[in-house]
Amino acid sequence: xxxxxxxxxxxxxxxxxxxxxxxxxxxxxxxxxxxxxxxxxxxxxxxxxxxxxxxxxxxxxxxxxxxxxxxxxxxxxxxxxxxxxxxxxxxxxxxxxxxxxxxxxxxxxxxxx
Amino acid sequence: xxxxxxxxxxxxxxxxxxxxxxxxxxxxxxxxxxxxxxxxxxxxxxxxxxxxxxxxxxxxxxxxxxxxxxxxxxxxxxxxxxxxxxxxxxxxxxxxxxxxxxxxxxxxxxxxxxxxx
Numbered sequence: 016x017x018x019x020x021x022x023x024x025x026x027x028x029x030x031x032x033x034x035x036x037x038x039x040x041x042x043x044x045x046x047x048x049x050x051x052x053x054x055x056x057x058x059x060x061x062x063x064x065x066x067x068x069x070x071x072x073x074x075x076x077x078x079x080x081x082x083x084x085x086x087x088x089x090x091x092x093x094x095x096x097x098x099x100x101x102x103x104x105x106x107x108x109x110x111x112x113x114x115x116x117x118x119x120x121x122x123x124x125x126x127x128x
Numbered sequence: 129x130x131x132x133x134x135x136x137x138x139x140x141x142x143x144x145x146x147x148x149x150x151x152x153x154x155x156x157x158x159x160x161x162x163x164x165x166x167x168x169x170x171x172x173x174x175x176x177x178x179x180x181x182x183x184x185x186x187x188x189x190x191x192x193x194x195x196x197x198x199x200x201x202x203x204x205x206x207x208x209x210x211x212x213x214x215x216x217x218x219x220x221x222x223x224x225x226x227x228x229x230x231x232x233x234x235x236x237x238x239x240x241x242x243x244x245x
Contacts, residue, residue, distance in 0.1 A: 058236035111230040115173040
């Protein structure tokens with residue numbers, strides 16, 4: 016059951032450059048999309064989210080873009096910093112706050128000096 | 129910043145024994161969840177809880193699993209008779225205050241690593 020897919024298991028980016036992480040989904044009932052960051056031995060930390068009525072949401076260095084027709088979302092981090100090195104998970108739910116999250120498999124981001 | 133706390137951080141148990149994993153959600157949150165992540169796999173939903181009852185559960189959440197909110201602060205996951213395949217990281221999450229915004233993120237604890245021998 017791969018309703019949320021992150022096709023790139025890893026990504027390496029130089030410090031100061033833009034990191035772009037991608038996520039595709041198949042369930043057209045999803046209406047809320049979230050990005051989480053995870054360090055080893057810690058739980059997922061919420062980064063940024065977007066509801067289906069928007070196509071862009073920005074919070075500091077993080078921007079999430081949603082393309083509903085393509086069932087695709089992306090997370091842009093600019094500028095990338097070494098502390099951004101972690102595993103990033105895309106997640107989605109059908110009814111916002113009250114609904115379970117379906118996660119992707121994650122993308123490991125390495126920000127190099 | 130308020131956070132979700134989970135205890136213990138690591139639990140080692142013999143197969144067939146009962147385990148209780150404990151969570152203290154963020155205090156003004158209304159929705160509570162358990163997820164698990166088997167090593168090398170994705171995070172999977174187990175169960176959601178709202179207004180003192182289960183609102184949704186996955187096919188993983190069979191009769192050996194139960195959840196409880198015994199008081200105003202704790203939220204527990206019990207596995208009655210553990211199996212080897214129950215070995216995983218178990219994450220508790222909470223979301224949703226009473227302000228009515230339908231789009232509020234879930235916040236996760238750091239997890240309990242459950243090892244079944």
